[in-house]
Amino acid sequence: MSRKxxxxxxxxxxxxxxxxxxxVQKLAFSLDAEDHRRTDVSLHPAFTALRSVxxxxxxxxxxxxxxxxxxxxxxxxxxxxxISPLMLAKLNVSYVIVGxxxxxxxxxxxxxxxxxxxxxxxxxxxxxxxxxxxxxEQREAGGAEDLVVGQLEAALRSVAPEAVASLxxxxxxxxxxxxxxxxxxxDAQAMxxxxxxxxxxxxxxxxxxxxRIQYGGSVNPDNVADMLGGxxxxxxxxxxxxxxxxxFARLITQLRPG
Ligand code: 13P
Numbered sequence: 001m002s003r004k005x006x007x008x009x010x011x012x013x014x015x016x017x018x019x020x021x022x023x024v025q026k027l028a029f030s031l032d033a034e035d036h037r038r039t040d041v042s043l044h045p046a047f048t049a050l051r052s053v054x055x056x057x058x059x060x061x062x063x064x065x066x067x068x069x070x071x072x073x074x075x076x077x078x079x080x081x082x083i084s085p086l087m088l089a090k091l092n093v094s095y096v097i098v099g100x101x102x103x104x105x106x107x108x109x110x111x112x113x114x115x116x117x118x119x120x121x122x123x124x125x126x127x128x129x130x131x132x133x134x135x136x137e138q139r140e141a142g143g144a145e146d147l148v149v150g151q152l153e154a155a156l157r158s159v160a161p162e163a164v165a166s167l168x169x170x171x172x173x174x175x176x177x178x179x180x181x182x183x184x185x186x187d188a189q190a191m192x193x194x195x196x197x198x199x200x201x202x203x204x205x206x207x208x209x210x211x212r213i214q215y216g217g218s219v220n221p222d223n224v225a226d227m228l229g230g231x232x233x234x235x236x237x238x239x240x241x242x243x244x245x246x247x248f249a250r251l252i253t254q255l256r257p258g
Contacts, residue, residue: 003212005228006168006235007252008042008067008129009242010097010216020049021056023245028062030249039255040235042067042095043242047083054091067095067129070103073116075124085124096121097237098128099155101174111154118155122163129168129214129237130155132195136175144173148191149198156203164203165210169195170237176217178239182227188215189230196232221250228255 015023024043031041044067045053054066072082088096098121099114114130121128132151134144148171156164171191176182183191192213200208215227216237224236242248 003210003234004040005038005255006040006042006095006212006214007224007255008044008095008097008170008214008235008237009248010044010067010069010100010237010239011046011243012069012102012239013046014243015045015049017045017049017052020045020053024053024056024062024064025060026245027064027249028060030245031252034256035252036063038257039252040065041252044069044095044097050088050091050093054093058092065094066092067097068093069097069100071096071098071117071121073113073120075120085120085126089124089126093126095127095129095168097170098130099151100131101133101172101177105174111151114151114155115157118159118167122159122167127167129170131170131172131216131237133172133174133177133217139173139175145191145194149194152195152198153202156199159203161203161207164199164207168212168214168235170214170216171195172216172237174217178218180218182218182223183215185226185229185233188227188233192230192232192234219251221247221254224251225254 042065068088071085075084075086098117103109118128132148134147173183196208199211212234214235214237215233219236219238220241
């Protein structure tokens with residue numbers, strides 16, 4: 001089964017809605033139909049820019065998917081400051097990042113809240129991008145693979161196999177995020193293979209064949225083709241190199257053949 005790569009730009013806490021509009025127009029201009037045929041692209045602006053980006057994507061029929069960076073697990077209620085899956089779905093959001101290491105590290109995200117969010121995103125008809133990854137200490141102690149597989153298994157608890165087949169997992173080693181240090185392509189492939197094997201074991205071979213596994217952590221136009229070279233690495237979750245439209249477009253066009 002061949003999986004179409006997904007390259008996702010996670011803007012984190014960058015770009016006002018006005019910056020976002022200019023970015024999308026520039027990006028659209030720099031990509032051609034062949035890029036879109038080969039690679040799915042999603043953009044994950046801050047909540048304040050979602051509506052503006054959606055309007056530009058729709059008006060200009062730009063084949064880039066809209067994504068969010070987080071969500072609450074309830075569809076509505078007394079949760080001051082939170083955003084619900086229903087609100088995102090109404091904005092035509094397709095992908096929602098869940099369990100990013102920055103949310104786990106700074107905002108108390110746990111395997112349990114990640115699991116609730118994954119189910120809520122699926123229930124609202126969107127696709128979660130489930131983030132997993134080890135820190136430097138955990139890698140040095142030799143437990144990275146068990147830890148990362150454990151994070152994924154916790155996130156997928158009580159998710160139906162058909163749903164698992166269509167979702168996205170992002171392997172982001174924490175020591176590679178924003179540091180300029182990437183994992184090697186072999187490390188990324190080895191972890192992606194371990195994650196896929198765990199999905200096959202827990203949810204069946206169709207789920208394993210369908211799930212897309214991204215690598216994230218200091219991906220840029222110079223290393224993206226190598227990082228995505230392994231057969232189990234199906235895309236990239238990009239932070240810093242997604243902030244400039246010209247750089248992000250160059251990164252995507254690196255995936256053209258030849
Ligand atoms: P960088 O690409 O800036 O390392 O960030 C990766 C990331 O955390 C994407 O979610």
